[in-house]
Amino acid sequence: MASFKRKFEPTGSFRCERCGFTSLVYSFSKSCPFSSGLVFSEDCFIGRDPFSEKHKPLVLGSRCAACHRAICVSQDCSIFYTRRYCKDCFDNNRSRFPLELQKELQQ
Amino acid sequence: MGGAKLYTCIVMDWSKQEKDLDRIFFKNFSLIQRGSQEHKDFWKFFYRYQKFNASKEKTKAEKNVEWSASSEGESSKDPFSFPPVYDRSHRICFNVETDNLEYQLRVLQQRREDERKKSSPLTLKHLLEFRSVIRHFLNFQQKTKFQRIQKIIRDQSELPIYQFKDQILSAVRDNQVVLIAGDTGCGKSTQVPQYLLRGSYEKIACTQPRRIACLSLAKRVSYETLNEYRTEIAYQVRFERSRTPATKVLFLTEGLLLRQLSTDRDLSRYDVIIIDEVHERHINSDFLLGVLRILIDQRSDLKLILMSATINISLFSDYFQGAPVIKVPGRLYPIDLQYMPISNASVLQPTAQKSSKLDPQPYLRILQLIDNKYPRSERGDVLVFLSGMNEIASLLHEVKSYGEATGRWIGLPLHSALSIEEQDKVFDVAPDGTRKCIISTNIAETSITIDGIRFVIDSGKVKEMGYDSHTKMNRLQEFWISQASSEQRKGRAGRTGPGVCFRLYSESDYSSFPEYATPEIQRVPLESLVLQTIALDLGNIRKFPFIESPSLSSIETSVAFLKEQDALTNDERLTPVGKMLAQLPVDVVIGKMLIMGSLFHVIEPVLIIAAGLSVQSPFTQTAFNQDESSAQSTRQSLESDHGDPYTLLNAFDEWINVKRDGVKASSQWCKRRGIEEQRLYEMVKLRQQFRDVLLDHELLEREFHEASGEEEERERKSRWFQLSEVQQEELRSMRKRHRTENKQRKVLKMDHEVDEEEEVSIAAGLKHLEFKLLHDLSQLQDGSSERRSYSLRDINLLKIVICSGLYPQVAIGDDCNTFKKGSEQIFHTKSKSFLVLHPTSVFSSNPDLLFQQQEGGKKVHYLLAYEKLLETNRPYMVNALKVPALQTLLLFTQSIDTNESCSRLVVDEWLEIVFTGEDTGQEVMSIVQTLRGTWSRILEMKLAKKSKRDDEDDDQGRESDEIQSLERLLGSRLAEFLDSDYNYTLSQISSSIRPHLYKGPSSTSTTSGGEGGGTKGLPGKLTVGSSKSSPSPHPTKGGFMITHYFTYDCLVDPSQAEASSSLSQHLRNVWVCPSCHQSLVVNMAEQLSHRGECEIEQQAKRKEEKRKEEERAVINTREYHCKECDRVFQFTSIEILRHKRQHKQN
């Protein structure tokens, strides 16, 4: 392992198209820029965990699998089941999701 | 483990596998590092998860399929195609990658075999299961962290000020000065800096009146901007900073911003300056406002934002030519206001001298009223505003017993003298069915905000340190509050819901209150302010555009005081001492002690005494008030015959030594003596800070073994490693425990005792360990044992240094004192009579100490120097120190007037000294001139050296040499002066004699007319030795001004005929100077003047000659190789010969 320290710079900013949440983003990809160990199942907006002293990733959001809008991971804005769906697309296509999931989300 | 026999074959005992699992999964897994908090959290999560799964039906067990949308192939265009079977693990958007688990398992089993242990029960299935829990844990973490962020944002948007965000930004854009007025809780202090940051301002300073607020705001704002561990948001207070080049928002104290002005005249390092809490009207913020009002005209790009409570808004707005005001309404619920005047108090005048004891009845009646009227189930606490700590203590006592009787109340004190832990208690929650009754000073008015207050009881009083600039007397006085603070107090009842405010005064009282409180600048001494205006070249302080000017007389007194302290010249420029004082961030008295201490190389004890005088007294008065005579008698062993500052020093030294035996020993030691340990910790800290100031200003040379900043850091770290591992762990866990305890509001207990004990011990232990960490205990101990062996000379030297700061706060004992008890003895200063000893003073219990006869039966005259006067019902001298009269007076007085033979001296037109021996007076005056001249010369040189530091200067070494040799001269001369005992009488000059003291100018000029042919004053150009100028006559007193403090031959001498005196003064005789051996034809005044300067110059000359000689020597030497001893020498030719001769003789 090389001992040099990489400086991580944000590559842009992310804005949720549903709730307006905004934050700096360090990558939009399936892998994490700071550390190995996590592999995302789709391209994610990855920010920095503000509560950790070390560089640690924090998933901020991704694009809706159906409408491709950028959405945050908040429960009010999206759900994840194999892919991320915005709340609107989920509500409009509720019946197409597994029954178990629908039930679970109603709780 | 025990009862699960049935499942032993199925259920895995994970706890036994922790080590192996850690090794496999967390060896180099950056997200959860072994030993970290996350690691601990993970294991907790793991067991909870297992329990949860076990409780669920086994059929629901997850299959942990790691399915990813992309692995299905991008071709499947349907965004709603899902795997055939539902699985909760599909709700996680990432997988955890680890090393190959099959391989890891093989390694594990192999190692077991090598170690001849039985094979691990872990299988690949287990490892996969474990990995899936890690995945769930990380998912859980991600979710909660995002929620935390959302909560921060939500909270911000709910603050009242949020609605004004855009308005604020556009106002700042369009105006140079903007005023934001909003009450505590509207969020201005935390939000406005953030708005500016988002509005792309990058150099933002935000001042706070209190240090602690800088730290906590920086922390809060960086948390809110999700920057907690980065450096865009920083704080800087005296001696402490987190500031880096990346800093964009800096929280700093008002005083510090003022100091930055001295190196950065137009504060070019900032583009926005926020002055917070301007309504508090602290002296620094008032001054800062004036400075900034001047500055904004010079810097049109500078933005200034004033933030205040909604008090007296137009004053600030008008001061800045009608700056726009953005008014942010607070969140206030309706408050029911009830006037309940205490019947006999309505006649009370604003300043009732006798502080009548507080009557608790009206307060208890209101508690009763609350008990009767409001059901226990309805929450809501009480906040009582009283004037001072004594009142709080006595009411607290009553409330506690009332609380015990009813089981409904918990009484808590709140004032600034409490430790942080004690203060924090007011935030804890009262158990169901009980209410807190917080009894507070005005600290809870704006500074500390407590949620959950429903009832406010307002006494309408406040105690403030009133300051009488004329007598320089600090007076703790009780005043009626202002209408503004009355409203503030009321408002505290309506922050979390509708409330009630009980005012213990009438409505007509209220309308007679002043509208606003008197600003600090009109109440306190202005010395630092005067020094700073002059140092910053801000022109005449009398014309400075203050928002509200202090009284002219207060300015004049401060200017006069600074002249007395030798900080200002007569034409109000800074003297060397003054220049030094203006740079030091400490007050004038402490500053002078530190400066002199460094000159005389007695800095260690001075640091400790200065620190002791700057904190609240560690000696609790309870030992004196109550009949706890045991504490008083144990304390006696610490008392010093020399005075209270030495007692303080003894206590500190003793404590440092007790510290070696650990926390318990030292806290017990303190308790027995009625000493508050917290204050001693503060002293340690302050001592270090003073030291840093001196090092910073090169008043203290770093000793060669002493560390520079970086090294010191390293040393501190190494001290950390010297603590045993157990101690390290102890400290870590204590710190943490302390933190979490402070964060999570605990539920208060009714039975205080146990709880308090434990808490105190944790806090004390923490402080003890931190103390060990931050300070070199052994070094402190060395110092303290060194002081035990102090000689009388050392002690006297130290007295002189302390006096350099305290002067002119010296008092002479009344003639009749000999026959009185300690508490009845009275003392007089120049301006104030009938001062008394403070009951805690050593002289109060041992008045004999003041009349000591020295061996040989000679009477030694003592004066009492004191730190300050405290007037409660009598004017008490606080921190009294016994000092030798003659030496103290002559070294620090502003004026010494003598008669023709110098046998009679008048000091400060207050005390008269008459020498019995012949010529003694002249000798003494010559020594005094030398000493006083030498130290101002050294200070000049040090200042010059510092200002030259940046320019490259190869003369540095030589200069330090000269300073050092002058310092040595000063030290030895002073010691001699202190040791010698002169025979003299000391008396006060009565006011009836005072107008007839001086000859006045006319007598000099008329008599001199006939002598020596001169026209006015001193005639003739006959040289007066080496002195640069002949002494000129004093314009009012007559006689001649030898130096700015020494006027010769101006006293009317009752014993001598006037004619002969005026004749002899101009008679010139041949006189040989003992120092330069020149023969001079001089009169008496010229002779004195010559002697004062000659010695210093001779010293410098000798030094120069010595240096030249050394140079010459270096030039004339050459390398000489002696064959006989086979060595190379650096010899002059004479030395070579000498050396050769040596060999021949052998």
Ligand SMILES: [Zn+2]
């Ligand atoms: Zn959103």
Ligand SMILES: [Zn+2]
């Ligand atoms: Zn969508």
